[in-house]
Amino acid sequence: MSTRCQVKVVQEGLDWGQEVTLYHHTNGYPENMIPTIARAFGYKGKYEHEEWIKGRAGKVASLLCWANPGVFEPEDGHKLHFDIDYYYIVHCDNQGSIREMPIWIIDVYETKDGFWDNPIFSELKPLHLGVEIRTLLETYPPDQL
Secondary structure, three states: OOOEEEEEEEEEOOOOOEEEEEEEOOOOOHHHHHHHHHHHHOOOOOOOOOHHHHHOHHHHHHHHHHHOOOOEEEOOOOOOOOOEEEEEEEEEEOOOOOOOOOEEEEEEEEEOOOOOOOOOHHHEEEEEEEEEHHHHHHHOOOOOO
């Protein structure tokens, strides 16, 4: 059985909001997903992508698909899948301007027993809330980025 997850990307700190949800078919546990999210951010001790791109939900979803091609699948909505084990929210905090360096704040949830029968948000157990991606890398270090 695969460890599936969903990743919701939320654009924040601008005059307009945007959200994109992705389904991830395998290896959805934090030890794999946090380094994958960091790879999308371009974190190798430096930034690889233009800064403004990291603050737009649609662009960030594209970067996530680039970081793990063939495993991510864009959703046409935000409904929770019953078969996931983890749920991530990537908050792209633009700090009030798209010209500034966005910060990615991550929420990580694990499903509770019975989630398959009742896939609603209240059936998710928070593991990490409001943690910056670089800080999470200290807990879930990548083998290689």
